Amino acid sequence: MTSGTPEQNPPPGTDASPSADALQTVLDNIDALVYVSDFDTWELLYINAYGRRIWGDINGRKCYQMLQGNNSPCSFCTNHLLRNPDGSAAAPHVWEFQNTLDERWYQCRDQAIRWTDGRLVRLEIATDITDRKEMELALKEAHSNARQAAFTDELTTLPNRRAFFRLGEQMLRQARRYDSPLALIMLDLDHFKQINDTHGHGAGDEVLRQFSTLLKEGVRDSDIAARVGGEEFAILLPESTLEDGDELASRLLLKTGDTLIRYRGKSIRTSASFGVTAIAREDHSLEDLLHRADHALYRSKDLGRNRISTEAPEELL
Numbered sequence: 001m002t003s004g005t006p007e008q009n010p011p012p013g014t015d016a017s018p019s020a021d022a023l024q025t026v027l028d029n030i031d032a033l034v035y036v037s038d039f040d041t042w043e044l045l046y047i048n049a050y051g052r053r054i055w056g057d058i059n060g061r062k063c064y065q066m067l068q069g070n071n072s073p074c075s076f077c078t079n080h081l082l083r084n085p086d087g088s089a090a091a092p093h094v095w096e097f098q099n100t101l102d103e104r105w106y107q108c109r110d111q112a113i114r115w116t117d118g119r120l121v122r123l124e125i126a127t128d129i130t131d132r133k134e135m136e137l138a139l140k141e142a143h144s145n146a147r148q149a150a151f152t153d154e155l156t157t158l159p160n161r162r163a164f165f166r167l168g169e170q171m172l173r174q175a176r177r178y179d180s181p182l183a184l185i186m187l188d189l190d191h192f193k194q195i196n197d198t199h200g201h202g203a204g205d206e207v208l209r210q211f212s213t214l215l216k217e218g219v220r221d222s223d224i225a226a227r228v229g230g231e232e233f234a235i236l237l238p239e240s241t242l243e244d245g246d247e248l249a250s251r252l253l254l255k256t257g258d259t260l261i262r263y264r265g266k267s268i269r270t271s272a273s274f275g276v277t278a279i280a281r282e283d284h285s286l287e288d289l290l291h292r293a294d295h296a297l298y299r300s301k302d303l304g305r306n307r308i309s310t311e312a313p314e315e316l317l
């Protein structure tokens, strides 16, 4: 080569054109799985040392047999995304998935490349992202727990006031949309201050807990029973009329009145006052319903407590 002439074909082994050995060294030391497979037969044409360490030698196995332990092509195979309808190579496809054999998470970069014999083949480069994924999942769980906590009353584990309003407004919209009945029961423990004063705050808490359990056991899964105040509860009953609400309130009145709350060797009797109403044509928010149920509840208190009052709207839905 004459000095000054641009180098057309640098000899193998130089930086510009590394030898097969050098390429092999690079591929076998990459901290990622690199493999090549045939698009039509799924035959594995190449796998680097990273892959061999985890999944062994190819030994005539197809990619789905070796990498996933499947007997047929994987349902999530991305081969169809890597070639355009005219048969040319499409843009690389990057995705994340959990390997079914080692259960580790990988970020995969899949693309069609021209193989040594000229055919288009699948090249995948997969990086282990398990640590990041586990962190993400833990964070997601923490968020979901925090969200759950934000809508749950800590003492009784019933939905709290915020949850009641959130779910209740949805339930009201649903009832209006489908012209279906909706009943509401408000209930308030009687002379609860006296329980606290006589037996202590711990006993009061236990009464609230056990009373809430009686409510949970007494309602259907589709009902929403929530703690909306200190010793105040609300129950929304979808697909239920005023009579259905009155019937449930009667059952709860009997059950809660008959049950003695046990606390540190003491037996505490409780009762509650109830107010029942149902959705009206003119109700536009939960507040409208709550207002009527509250009114009925205070009538129960005025009449001597431990009873149910109903307040029918002028025009039922």
Ligand SMILES: Nc1nc2c(ncn2[C@@H]2O[C@H](COP(=O)(O)OP(=O)(O)OP(=O)(O)O)[C@@H](O)[C@H]2O)c(=O)[nH]1
Pocket: 155, 188, 189, 190, 191, 192, 193, 194, 196, 200, 201, 202, 203, 204, 205, 208, 229, 230, 231, 301, 305
């Ligand atoms: N132990 C306990 N007490 C609570 C809690 N939340 C509110 N209270 C108490 O509940 C009592 C409610 O008292 P009042 O509003 O006078 O009602 P009441 O004594 O039940 O009387 P009536 O409703 O008129 O029958 C107050 O003493 C509050 O301190 C709680 O989470 N735990």
